[in-house]
Amino acid sequence: MSDTFASQPERYLIDPADEPVLLTIPEAMAILAVNRWGLQRLIWDRQLATVKIGGRRLVPEEAVSAVLERRLVDIGPVDDVAPEPANSAT
Numbered sequence: 278m279s280d281t282f283a284s285q286p287e288r289y290l291i292d293p294a295d296e297p298v299l300l301t302i303p304e305a306m307a308i309l310a311v312n313r314w315g316l317q318r319l320i321w322d323r324q325l326a327t328v329k330i331g332g333r334r335l336v337p338e339e340a341v342s343a344v345l346e347r348r349l350v351d352i353g354p355v356d357d358v359a360p361e362p363a364n365s366a367t
């Protein structure tokens with residue numbers, strides 16, 4: 278029997294877990310805590326990848342995660358120790 282869609286439909290289905298999540302521009306702005314200009318700068322500087330589908334520009338969730346990871350590396354580790362209060366003369 279030949280391998281056709283009718284005989285094995287499950288072979289041609291895409292698992293939704295394998296599909297990349299695409300965010301709208303406002304969603305990406307909210308996650309990255311930047312305004313539209315800040316997001317545009319990331320795109321122009323090729324720090325944030327986007328895809329264009331029809332007339333819509335979308336941002337892969339993986340690209341947003343990559344920007345956040347780079348920002349965390351730039352910041353460095355955060356000390357868990359609170360700064361000591363300054364002595365006040367009373």
